[in-house]
Ligand SMILES: Nc1nc2c(ncn2[C@@H]2O[C@H](COP(=O)(O)OP(=O)(O)OP(=O)(O)O)[C@@H](O)[C@H]2O)c(=O)[nH]1
């Protein structure tokens with residue numbers, strides 16, 4: 211075993227219980243855990259290699275906790291991220307407001323971070339159309355406006371999950387050449403000072 | 413073992429005596445629903461220099477404060493955990509305390525109570541919080557122990573059973589009682605009425621209230637409330653709590669605590685069942701000392717500059733603990749860590765990285781804990797506590813190195829086998845008729861106890877057993893007339909407890 215090598219930092223953001231952990235579980239372990247919901251504490255990190263063309267790219271995925279308690283420290287998780295999967299629950303309109311908050315946060319602090327809007331739990335919508343609380347077109351409009359990609363996924367059925375992460379990896383792979391010299395991989399030790407100057411609430 | 417596990421030469425002084433880095437600038441953040449948190453103490457604020465400001469604060473350690481854990485040991489690090497078998501006890505040279513044993517106290521337990529126990533058990537088993545419960549129902553009233561947390565404005569923060577909303581009037585009344593008495597420069601400690609004890613603990617900015625129908629003393633209840641208080645502080649820090657309520661007296665704290673209720677629930681269950689919280693001790697995993705030495709040395713070797721404590725757990729048992737020179741981990745903080753790990757499956761999903769305040773160490777700041785299982789299906793969980801929130805990858809590497817080293821040794825095999833059989837039958841100590849015992853080594857802050865034999869396996873019997881230990885413990889540690897040994901005969905069991913400079917044990921013999 212050698213020290214961990216991570217090519218691209220990917221951060222999962224979104225209101226609590228929208229299904230961030232489930233999405234990572236589905237993608238990394240190909241499973242969906244039923245049973246009582248266990249909120250994430252702080253954040254969980256997993257490294258996942260993925261084949262893009264003839265290359266292997268390792269995504270370092272940070273699954274953050276949605277609880278407001280951790281909001282003030284969220285920057286350590288998304289700082290230097292190349293991609294952010296901002297999740298909202300298709301059956302919960304307040305979760306989309308929260309997603310907008312994260313988008314704004316990312317636009318302010320991480321201009322190099324590509325944003326992927328992800329509507330979760332689409333199996334619930336498929337089962338009952340009236341369960342949808344977030345309008346599809348509202349989201350696509352918003353996505354266009356901020357230049358983000360848009361996905362609707364289900365971690366329960368696996369629908370669209372691999373596609374989402376594949377897209378993240380491909381985009382990274384395509385853009386990697388441009389940005390390479392400056393910022394490669396994830397080094398939490400870097401930019402410590404600049405971090406201190408900008409992480410606080412008012 | 414020579415030992416500074418971690419590098420020397422780091423100085424931990426707080427130049428300006430404040431947690432806020434001197435020259436921190438502000439910058440705008442997007443609108444957040446969370447009210448302003450204190451700069452520098454928001455979860456995750458790196459506070460390397462501030463972290464060690466007040467070494468340990470033992471001030472409100474429950475009644476019997478312990479001497480500094482092994483502060484006089486030659487080694488710079490302490491490795492906790494020894495295999496404790498009966499034969500080894502005699503050799504121990506420290507003063508120890510022992511728990512106690514069961515006896516008949518069923519008289520105090522009307523049948524209703526028993527039913528109640530069964531009900532609680534069902535709730536626990538289904539993993540459902542009794543949240544939907546109707547707070548006006550008889551069943552709700554009959555819970556053996558209620559715990560409420562409220563703000564000084566009388567706003568509900570936590571209730572063990574039922575929903576906080578439904579209890580806002582009740583909590584308002586509680587707050588009124590507290591402030592009424594305090595207006596006269598008095599402190600309300602407890603109310604005894606109708607077979608109930610209502611115990612108050614005012615730790616500004618929180619008020620904690622326990623309502624118990626058990627035979628527990630006010631002191632014990634108040635100590636349990638303290639645990640709950642520290643649980644909350646460990647999530648937010650006291651600095652942040654104070655800040656929030658200074659700015660907004662009637663802030664609804666449940667917002668920031670959302671998702672943490674199960675931690676408090678599970679802590680309260682531990683308090684009902686784990687003698688360790690009573691004894692100020694943690695349970696060690698039985699393991700041969702040679703294997704433990706190898707594990708400890710491997711853990712020591714995996715150092716990082718910011719690493720303060722490295723803790724290896726097997727389920728709820730301690731395998732070993734390595735600490736930075738001169739830094740001590742209070743048993744209460746250790747219990748909070750145990751509880752965090754034990755009640756969250758979330759750390760199974762990768763490597764956890766979370767801010768945590770260890771309130772007995774310092775209520776003002778956060779450490780960052782790297783929490784992960786050694787292997788996906790394993791019960792062995794490694795907690796690496798760091799002062800630097802940016803240090804995730806270094807700690808992750810520490811874990812990797814530790815595991816690599818360990819895998820090369822046969823000790824790993826021994827450890828894995830020990831994890832498979834974490835308990836032992838009481839018969840192993842070779843004392844005929846002995847049913848159960850708890851043995852604590854005071855110097856190490858560890859205790860050992862055999863598996864529960866048949867008569868105590870049922871949930872309510874288990875809790876009754878803990879009640880008996882509690883009784884013996886309270887005799888040994890009575891504030892005015894502490895006893896050195898206790899023997900009590902009962903209908904179903906005899907109890908024996910002994911504090912000794914050589915050895916302490918508590919027995920439970922069949923009559
Ligand atoms: N039906 C359905 N339920 C889902 C799906 N994804 C998640 N859930 C459920 O939603 C709940 C929350 O899921 P998590 O993945 O734990 O949510 P989270 O976003 O990680 O929450 P925090 O860690 O608290 O921020 C769980 O009960 C899941 O079972 C999905 O695709 N379909």
Ligand SMILES: [Mg+2]
Nearest residue numbers: 230231249250
């Ligand atoms: Mg989660």
